[in-house]
Amino acid sequence: METAEIRRRWLRYFSTRGHTVVPSAPLLYDDPTLLFVNAGMVPFKPYMLGQETPPYERATSVQKCIRTLDIDEVGKTSRHGTFFQMNGNFSFGDYFKEKAIELAWELITRDQSDGGYGLDESRLWVTVLQGDEESRQLWKRIAGLPDERIVQRGLADNYWHMGVPGPGGPCSEIYFDRGPQYGPDGGPEADEDRYLEIWNLVFMQEMLSEVRTKIDFDVEAPLPSKNIDTGMGLERMASLLQGVDNLYEIDEVFPVIARVEEITGKRYGANPQDDVRMRVIADHVRSGLMLIGDGVTPSNEARGYVLRRLLRRVTRSVRLLGVQDPSMVDLLTVSKDRMGASYPELETNFARISQIALAEEQAFTRTLSSGTTILDTAVASAKSAGETTLSGDRAFQLHDTYGFPIDLTLEMAGEHGLTVDHDGFRRLMAEQRNRAKADAKSKKVGHADTSVYRALREPGITEFTGYRELSTDSTVRGLILDGSPIEVADKGQTVQVVLERTPFYAESGGQIADEGEITADGARLRVLDVQRPVKGLIVHTVEVTEGTISSGADVLASVDREWRLSACQAHSGTHVVHAALRQVLGPTALQSGSFNRPGYLRLDFAWTSALESTVRDELEQVANLALRYDYPVSATYMPIEKARDLGALALFGETYDEEVRVVEMGGAWSRELCGGTHVEHSSQIGAITLIGESSIGAGTRRVEAYVGLDALRFLGRERALVSQLTEALKVRPEELPERVNSLVARLREAEKELEKGRRTALLNAASSLVDSAADVNGIAVVTHDAGPVDPADARALALDVRGRIAGSRAGVVAVAAVAKERPVVVIATNEEARARGVKAGELVREAAKVLGGGGGGKDDVAQGGGTDATKIAEALQRIQSVVAERSV
Structure with missing residues (x-):
């Protein structure tokens, strides 16, 4: 059975049994505690933690997952892999142990011709938490399993929690016996290669108040509603049903x-x-x-x-x-x-x-x-x-x-x-x-403990009114100081404020937060930042500049009008530039990230080469033509599937609800999923001026631009600069490129002549260097610090000096230099020195150690370098010492 068919059967089976099919979340899930989605339950965490009310009582999914802790072990064993798919079924206060066990047993044992997986019942084993007599009896009654194939195990194997305070509960794992060729008898405790775990059923029934280790935690109380979270490894099931030994041999790998x-x-x-x-x-x-x-x-x-x-x-x-x-x-x-x-x-x-x-x-x-x-x-x-x-x-x-x-x-x-x-x-x-900085987002909202935010979220979401107004009458729902709730904040304090309603846009989608102020009777609060630490809750970081503010107070929240206008210009400008990129470069030039603040935008997009000046000019022209055409800008809410059918672009890595906001400019010309604030017509952006284009990594480019008044100010500065240059060089503006190129060419010629003269002077010093040679056990040792010169010149000097050592005298020449702020040392030995056991490669390694680096080469010529140019004199002295030690 192909892996895709196993997946289809899973979703079909649970869908027909009342479960809502939830599409896989992107691997880049919006969870500050995770690098990637690493388990099937991750998208459902807010429901399990009580942060959000689940929109369904039963759900099923096949979730894409990445685990990276064992990258170095991949390939060495048959069990380690980085990407995998986790089939899951979930219940939020609906069914519990009995139904979960019934569903699992029916699916895996039902005949393949009847939509099941057709596993041999006699080869299936299960584990339960030691003392969980209810689960043990359910497996006996529902599956008819004998006692010897229901194994009781401890907390380390059969209790699940998230590693932090929150829900937890016992779990029950299903194993398939692959046969004696894979290991000894005795069940999962004897050999987990032979007895392969294929499914884990988690019975979430307790709230944990403290979690110290996997097996050391405190249970606060029973959960008010019990949940089911199960996970079946798709690749493991595929290996069984396809009769192969491991995940590397299944049809998808x-x-x-x-x-x-x-x-x-x-x-x-x-x-x-x-x-x-x-x-x-x-x-x-x-x-x-x-x-x-x-x-x-x-x-x-x-x-x-x-x-x-x-x-x-x-x-x-x-x-x-x-x-x-x-x-x-x-x-x-x-x-x-x-x-x-x-x-x-x-x-x-x-x-x-x-x-x-x-x-x-x-x-x-x-x-x-x-x-x-x-x-x-x-x-x-x-x-x-x-x-x-x-x-x-x-x-x-x-x-x-x-x-x-x-x-x-x-x-x-x-x-x-x-x-x-x-x-x-x-x-x-x-x-x-200087890695002393923490993650930017955690500095803003402190995601380590979100319990205070979850408590403030319970009465309902913060209503965002900023799409239709810039000032909103509201009420203070709560105040937070250093992660703890407070009742009153005084002048001079910086605190976090949660309002019932707010016009302030919280930073997201590349758009930074609004600025403005919150006022109350005798109080004035300057808004410094706005974030969403938990979904549905908007939190304002404010400085109390006048009076005092208390929880429950009536306030007026007002966004700075100029700030919002410029922010809208920048965000709408980002959409325009994205559409222009796709028009000029083609549909593969997709946005991979963005940032915009009043007057400025940057956009990262998939592309592998630098944009030529003609392409940049065309991009800027297409973008500004869109402003001239005065495209209407509209925002419409619709189901995400409808948005996809319309071709609306989604930002990779973002997670979207089933109901999404689609922002259009000129209809299909620009159609994107976006929650940001925008102008009403493209002409209100004013102007877009590209100021930079660069690479930020293989396959990704970045364009930057000013918009609105900032674009005009930039052009004004450019015009002033051109005026100064034309006056200084006595040419017309259109003649500037030719005159500047001519001056640059002449400057380069002059630099070449200077370099030639410097090189000649360096080599002319060769004869005097020979005269300064030190005698070390009868070997002429020349050491010289040439200063900031090219390594090739240092090498040429070393060879020249070596050639000037007269007659049959043994000689060693070491020339040090500094190139691009890093020390370099070149060593040359003649045949007589090598005959006495002195080799250039060995000497250069010793010198390079002193310089904090390494090097190597042949016995006659070698080169090395390091990181500490202040130790050149010490390195040259080390060469003399090693010559004394090695010469015989």
Whole structure:
């Protein structure tokens, strides 16, 4: 049975039994505690935590999930994978244990011809929490299981909670006995490879007040309504129903391995090391496909870094299997063809997906080539010195100078039997990046404990009136100071205020929060920020500038009119620029992120190359023509399926309700899902002036622009600058480019002449350097600090001086320099010195250690470098000391 069919049967089965089918949430779910959705219950957390009232009593889903803690183990075992799909059925105060067990047992044992999975009842085992006699008796009665196949286990295995105060309860797991060829008898406690867990039924029935560990927690009280949360691993069920050993061999994964066999000429199962690489490729290609499909782009932070790491491991694994040509798009195509049966949007978005992945593959291929050479040299140096650890500064140099990721350094060093000083690497990274800042969102709302916000949310949502008015009479629902509720706030305090109704827009969708003030009898509050810490609740961070404010007070909330107008211009301008990009570049130029504040916007979009000046000009012209056409701007609420049918664009990674707000400009010209504030006609934007276009990562570009008065001010400054230049250069404005180019060309020629003269002067010093040679055990040792010069010139000087050492005298020449603020050292030895055991490669490694780096080369000429230019004199002195030690 194909995986897609297993999925279809699941949804059909529960749909016909009163469950609402809930589409999978994007992998980038709006949950500040998670990097990605990692379990099927994540989209339902607000209902389980009591933050929101569920819109249905029963639900079912097949949720896309990513777990990244075990990336390094992927491929080494048959159980670890990064992407998986979790089938779930949920009850919110409706049915409980008995019905959940009945539904599960019926589906997995019903004959396949009758819509079930047809598992052999005699091979099924279950576990229950020790002491949960009710569940044990239900399994006996409903499933007819004998006592020996109902195993009681402790809290560590059969109790579920979220790791924080909230709901929890016992769980019951279903296992399938794969047979004695997979392990010993004895049930799940004896061997979980043979007895494969396929389904977990969680019976949420208690509220936990304190959670210290998995097995150490306090139960506050029974839940007022008991919930059911179950999860069946789709890939595990597929492996059983398809008669294969593991998830890598199911129909949605193995075709990638088969394609790898074709392009490499290697056979899966023939070589354990090659098998690991093929499994890594198959898993990571599928994960990369799904992540990019949901809007993740490669970067050096957070989610983007996880994707980058997955794609890089694919690239390296393919090359280790002997293929040097680009292969990412080929492999993604195979995966897309298999996953498309369940996720048809992959086909629609594949041009964008493949574009991003190819750009990352090409970029990393260049990094891999240069970084591998440097790493191999560092490994060889460490081994020759008898070391078992690669230094943290060497790992940092690979990362900082060559863009070589630390995880790959760890992996490749391990393949050579070396560990890496990871603590040293992290210390250097901390020094460089000053990682003392917390996540921006958590600084604003402190998401660690949202209980105070949940309590204020219980009476109902905060009504947002800002679409239709800028001033609203309201009442203070609550005040918060340092995460705790208070009754009164005094002048000078900065507190959070929750109102019953508000015109203030809370930061979201790339648009920053409104500014303005809240006034009451004798009190004035300046609004500093507005956020939504929990869904449906708007929280204002304010400074009390006059009087006092108390909970329950009547107030007038007023948004700054100029601020809102400029903010609307910027947000509407973002929609215009997005539509213009798609018109100029094509439909794959989709927005992947945005930010707008009054007068300014930036928009990130999928594209792999820089925009030429003519394209930028065309983009700006198309955008401003849309303003000239004075397109009407409208916002309409509709079901999300209708919005999709209309072609409304959704921002990747955003989560939307079933009822969505569609903002249109000129009808279909620009149609997007958006909750932001906008102008009423495109002409009200005023003007759009592009001020920048750049790369922010492989496959992603960023455009920036000013709008409205800020655009006009920018153009005014540009005009003033042109006027100053034309006056200074005595030319007309249209002649400026030619005159500036001419001056730049002349300047470059002058720089070349200066460089030539400097190089000549440097080499002319060669004879005097020979005269200054120190005698070390009969070897002429020349050391020289050449200062800020090109490494090639330092090398030329070292070779020149070596050639001037007369007769049969042994000689060593060391020239240090500083290039791009980093120290470099070049060492040259003649034949007589080498005959006495003095080798350039060994000397340069010793010098580079002092400089905080590494290096290598041949016995006659070698080059190295480091990070600390202040230690050049010490490094040159070290060379003399090593010559004294090594010469015989």
